[in-house]
Structure formats: structure tokens, C-alpha cells
Amino acid sequence: VPNVRLEDVARVAGVSTKTVSNVVHGYTHVRAETRARVERIIAELGYRPNVTARRLATGRTGMLALAFSDVGLPYFAELARVIGQEATRRGYRLLLEQTDGTLDREREIVSDREAGLVDGVIFQPGALTATEIAQHARDVPMVILGEGKAPVGVDHVMVDNIAASIEATSHLLALGRRRIAFVGHESPTPSATSLWRLEGYREALARAGLSVDSGLLFATEAISADAADAAIGAALDAGASFDGLVCRDDLAAVGSLRALQDRGVTVPDDVAVVGWDDISMAAFTRPSLTTIAPDLRELAVVALDLLEQRIAGETGLGRHRITGYRLVIRESAPRAN
Amino acid sequence: VPNVRLEDVARVAGVSTKTVSNVVHGYTHVRAETRARVERIIAELGYRPNVTARRLATGRTGMLALAFSDVGLPYFAELARVIGQEATRRGYRLLLEQTDGTLDREREIVSDREAGLVDGVIFQPGALTATEIAQHARDVPMVILGEGKAPVGVDHVMVDNIAASIEATSHLLALGRRRIAFVGHESPTPSATSLWRLEGYREALARAGLSVDSGLLFATEAISADAADAAIGAALDAGASFDGLVCRDDLAAVGSLRALQDRGVTVPDDVAVVGWDDISMAAFTRPSLTTIAPDLRELAVVALDLLEQRIAGETGLGRHRITGYRLVIRESAPRAN
DNA sequence: GTGAAAGCGCTAACAA
DNA sequence: TTGTTAGCGCTTTCAC
DSSP states (O other), rough: OOOOHHHHHHHHHTSSSHHHHHHHHHHSOOOOHHHHHHHOOOHTTTOBHHHHHHHHHHSSSOOOHHHHHHHHSSHHHHHHHHHHHHHHTTOEEEEEEEOOOOOOHHHHHHTSBBBBOSSSSEEEOEEEOOOHHHHHSSSOEEEESSSOOTTTTTTEEEEEEHHHHHHHHHHHHHTTOSSSSEEEESSSSHHHHHHHHHHHHHHHHHHTTTTOGGGGGEEEEEHOOOHHHHHHHHHHHHOOSSSEESSSSHHHHHHHHHHHTTTTTTTTTTTTEEEEEEEGGTTTTTSEEEEEEEEEHHHHHHHHHHHHHHHTOOSOOOEEEOOOEEEOOTTTTOOOO | OOOOHHHHHHHHHHHHHHHHHHHHTTTTOOHHHHHHHHHHHHHHHHHOOOHEEEHHHSSSOOOOEEESEEEEEEHHHHHHHHHHHHHHHHOEEEEEEEEEOHHHHHHHHHHSSBSSSSEEEEEEOOOOOHHHHHHOOOOEEEEESSSSOTTTTEEEEEHHHHHHHHOOOOOOHHOOOSSEEEEESSSSSOOOHEEEEEEEEHHHHHHTTTTOOOGGGGEEESSOOOOOOHHHHHHHHHHHHOOOEEEHHHHHHHHHHHHHHHHHOTTTTEEEEESSSHHHHHTSSSSSSSEEEOHHHHHHHHHHHHHHHHHTTTOSSSSEEEEOOOEOOOOOSSSOO
């Protein structure tokens, strides 16, 4: 198929390539008559601009990479949805990169081995530390999502996890719960996210004059409902006793619900449960989940704002932005009194 | 930042660009000594190949588009996960396109207005019919996913929805259920997917000597747990009575579970429920969901096989491939006796 | 085994 | 308002 080029259109229309280009881009300085003729020829010939050539000439790809561990996880899927919409709104296409949270894949994301693949990167690291990011980072505009620390040079957007965790835990305390457990931090090495959430949990207990019972910290082998089910199940079978449960995320909450109910423990009467993320399923578990709902829309908007500024040439130190959340009260930990 | 080009490396190394290119691509016909020197210079200068230029020269992008309505929906998220992995394994990157199931966005996907964006497209249409696809389609290699008809020229991969639906419904019949309802087909215009599944449901009833009670067909306003919750709730409140429920998908099942339980109906004792998709949450609802589990891995492999053949130049009529599924038995409709 | 040069298709500075 | 032309950075014949 002999492809139709801009030049072909120009030749047939009897104008220069520049004029055709002007028409294609809707520039105003083209005589109406000329424009009409060129447009007719474009349609006749079935001309379509070649994006690759345009990119090479302009140096812009119109693409953003979104990198995180796994779109199969509800939180990331819902994040991808919103970021995808926001990217489209701003005229960008989205490249999806799944790292599985492995160091190798994450290093590849950051080191950007091929130049000019995308205009910018939105990256939620799992394993990579700020130091490593700084070490491997190239000069692609980048914004880091999530609770890990970011290198001084790069922009970072996150929810205030300590504050949110304090709020979640305090909600349980307000319900009169005193033996409050935590589940879902990864074993043996908890992620930064888990550490922040644990920290908020500790802080809330401390404010209530309680201290953490390390026998009520239930680590899991993975971020999944299965792992939480197993961990809580084992804990209960071993005689653990608690009346409140803060979950690292909704997946952990979903798994915990099952383990509790399988053993005849009633939620919220025996144990009140709060989750984190407000995934769409959270409203449909039984009981439905009280959970921390990060404002994904705001997160996406702020992240893309920062990224677009970098793409536009903004230099200077990395900015740090905190985005909103709220505690959504549902059945698993109802409103007090 | 004066970017390092292939030519710069060549000049510094004192060789031609062709030789540098050979080294970069690991071609064999380069003297070991030369190769070492070039590699050293590449490292020293921090040279990175420019993908865009490469694409323009080769005409290949190394990218595939994955287009469907909404990654936020668990089924699509889990599909994207697997297709992403399979694409990576084959050396492709994945572009994510969300259509929201709207005609406009779907037409854009198919008509491929810009040339050379991706090497191929994997597309699950929602609103677009085979006729429209054929009308708007350009010559990008494409494979259609899902239950809609595909134009004669394009490859198509789907699960045998009628067979699967018969199996799901028959499972309920084997449990002794006789008043079996169906929920989740869209109103007013059911998708092709819904129609196939309804057809299998009808067929299974017919084989058991039963006919469809149109009062037990509960359409929904959207593909969501909320919509199913509302539809089943309204039906029960209006006095509908049934002992089995076939759901168009797991989201409908999840919503139905809630509506049923909110009204004191016990699952599976009063009503046995089967879902469709086996989303990861299906194992964690209470009761857990008996559901049709499509083999996503096979789907991804088959789709990419077909697509790669087209990319490699395969012409000819569209191939039609059926991929596997199984009925996963869980609590919502346990094994008979 | 290595080099020279002609594209790939479009953009944008500069002229006219 | 429109035309000319020199790149953008890499690949790839075809010579040597």
C-alpha cells in the first residue's frame, strides 16, 4: 500500500507542504478557498498524518507512561481509570507499564533506557527507594505517586497516610474498641505505605493512652485478600482476641471479613473493621466496608498538573503535594452511638 | 541538553554510524575490538537510542493498543493485566484506550485516524456493530474481543457464551431449581454479550422442559453492582419469586447478593446464584460466587498470536477462535447433592 | 567488516 | 498568505 504523504497531498492540491500542514493543524492563516481544496484532496486521497514522523520533528510524543505493580489490583485499576481520563482530557495517550513491584522492572521504568518514548512518567514505586530512584533516574519528567520518599529533584503526590490512619483508628476508638489490631503490612519487609499506616495506627492508640500490643499486628505475605484471610485465620485459631481491626487496604479487609466470619466472629459487633482505598467493591461486601477513600480525581489532576509543568520546562526542586481523602462510614464500623 | 546521537558516538569512536548501529543491535559482523571500543564510548557519552527515529526508519512502533470501555471494571482490569504481561513477553508495549462504550470513542479506535501509532489493536467493542466496524476500519492489524460479531475481514476471539450459559443455568437446574431468573442485561438495548447469555439461559430451560417466564428477566440500567442491586431489589419488592438466579456478570451477582440479603433472602438456600467472569472478588463475597471463569491467559495468547500473524503480513479472511472457560463452583450455588 | 548517503514523513524557520 | 528548505535520529541498501 503506497502510503499517502503530506507531500502527495501538496502536489495534487498544487500547494506547498507547509500549507497542507497548516490546514491539517487548523491554523487560521489559510485562505478559505485553499483550505477547502486541500481538505477535499485529503479526503480523496485518504491522507492520514503519520504520528511517528511528527514526533521526530517536534520531539514530543503526546504519550505518558503510567507505571505501577499490577492493574489487576482494584486500587490500581481504579487509579488507571481516572488517570487515563485525565490524560485524555489533556490530549495525552497512556502507556501502561506493569512492574509487578520487582526491582528490575522498576529500575527500567526510572532509567528510561530508550529516549523519546514518552513525554513524562507517572510512577508508583513498590520496591525502589528514593536513593535508587535518584541513582537511576534520567531526565524524563516524572512524578512519583504513593507513600515512598521521592528524591529531592522529583515531584511527589500522596495522601497524608498518618493523618488518615489516625482518623481510621480513632473511629474505632470512638466506637469504644480498645483491643485494636492491624493487618496487612507485608512480611518480612513492610512497604513504606504500610509503615505510614502503622505509624498512624500507633499514634492514634497513643493519643488514647493505649500502647500497641505487638501480638495484634498481623503481617501478611502479600497484598491480597487471600493473604489477609490466611493471616487473620491463623491469628484467630491461635487465640488472638481483638474488637477492632485496621486494615492496610480493602483487599486485606475483604480477606479479614471472610476469616472472621468463617469462625463465627460477627462484624461489626464482635470486631469493627476499617479498610483503605474505597475500591468499588467496598460498598458491596457484607457488611459493607468503612474505609479511607482517597480522592483519586484530585490525585490525578495534581499529578498531571505537576507533570505538565515539568514537560513545559519547569526545573527546580521536587514539589511535594498532599491530596485529600475522607473516611467513608459503612456497616463494618458504623458511626458511633 | 545537547542530546547524544548515534552519529556522535560514531564520530568519537572513529567509525561509521552503521557500525555503531550494528553494535547497538548486537549484530555479529563486528570485530570484537571495534565492538568494545564503541560500547565504551556509548557508556561514556550516555548514548540512548531514540525510539521515535527508529520507528520512523523501520515503520514499526513496538506498541499495541488495548481498547475497551473502562479499566475500572474488574473484568477489564484483570484482562488488561494478562494482556499486558503477554504483550511484554513478546516485546510490545501497551497503549491503554478507554472508550466508555461510546460510539464516538469506539469509532476513533477503529478508524485509526493517525497512521503509525501502533502496530496492532486489540479491541473489545461495546456499542459498535460489525457493520460499523467494517465501515470505519482502516488497515491496522486488529483483533476483536468479546461477543459482538466481527466483520468478515477481521480476527475475532471469544468464549462460547451460549455453551457457558447453558452450563451455568443447568447447574442451577441440577440443584433442583425451577424458577430461575436472569439479571443484568442492559435496558433498553442489551449488548451482544447479554443476548448470547440470555440465549444460553433460554436454551438450558428449554432442554429441561421449562419456558422462560418474562417476569423473571431483570434488566439493569448499567453494568454495575449498583444497578443490579436496584433491579433485584425492585423485583423482590414487587413480589417476584424465584429460586435460582443467573447473572450476566459477577458485578450483577455482587449487587444481587446484596439486594437479596437486604431482604432476608438466603443464598443459596432460598436462591442459588451463578455469576460470570470469576473476578478476583468472586471468591470473597459472602457467600462466595459460583461463576463462569473464562480462561484469560488463553484468551490473551490466542489474541496476540492472531495479531502478530497479521502484523507479520498475514492476509485473508478473519479467523474466529473460541477460547476456554470453566464453571467454578463455590458457595452461592454449591455442587448438587 | 566497515563506510557513505539516501531516505522514513513531518515541522518550522525563514523567505517571498 | 504561501513556498522553500533544512533538519529530527535512525536504518539500510550498496559499495568498498
